[in-house]
Amino acid sequence: MKKLLSMLCALLTAIGLPGCDYVNVKELQPGVSTAVEVRQRFGPPQHEWRNEEGSVTWEYSRQPEGAECYMITIGRDQVLQSIEQVINEQTFARVERGMTPEQVRRMLGRPASSQYFQLKQETVWEWLMERGSTLNDPTYFTVSFNPEGRVVGTGRYTKLRP
Structure with missing residues (x-):
């Protein structure tokens, strides 16, 4: 069942629906999850921001219909560093x-x-x-x-x- 829910969320995310963001954020773990896992759950980022220390922050804006924008930072080691919902x-x-x-x-x-x-x-x-x-x-x-x-x-x- 969990695998089916994950696949459904990935499909909805791929077509631009943020309905599964809550599930995706809860299941990704900073320091553990990889860049590949983030892309599987959120799809390709709308923008990539390069950071001075070599990490990259991926932008996932849900505007104009959603009230969220996730900035997800991936370290040089391709491991998730942080997930921040910046519309606050x-x-x-x-x-x-x-x-x-x-x-x-x-x-x-x-x-x-x-x-x-x-x-x-x-x-x-x-x-x-x-x-x-x-x-x-x-x-x-x-x-x-x-x-x-x-x-x-x-x-x-x-x-x-x-």
């Missing part, structure tokens, strides 16, 4: 004025959307942070960039459903 208050608090889009993307992963506002001369990226439910509307975290490509502010809003 601690990561949002690290976004500072003056950061570049690449620095923000490295911290939060691919945004759910990007819009340019002509009158303000700003580009705003947004990440779904709470999906919402029948009682709550979805909530988004935003980062605004000036024409030079530097962070000028952050915010959040709730998208009211019709």
Whole structure:
């Protein structure tokens, strides 16, 4: 049964559905699981970030429909070092004025959307942070960039459903 569930999760992940992320994260063990096991469970990463000490961080963003982005770090020895879900208050608090889009993307992963506002001369990226439910509307975290490509502010809003 466990093998069947793992195969189903791998299939759903391969077609872009994050439904089995919870199971995948619970079954992978830092210091034990290998890069091959991570790819079997999560599929190919959407982006690879090279780290100074030789490790690599794989980005698995579930945006725009999911409120998760997993940054999974693999050591030079091809063993899992860490799994971090970065769509959270601690990561949002690290976004500072003056950061570049690449620095923000490295911290939060691919945004759910990007819009340019002509009158303000700003580009705003947004990440779904709470999906919402029948009682709550979805909530988004935003980062605004000036024409030079530097962070000028952050915010959040709730998208009211019709």
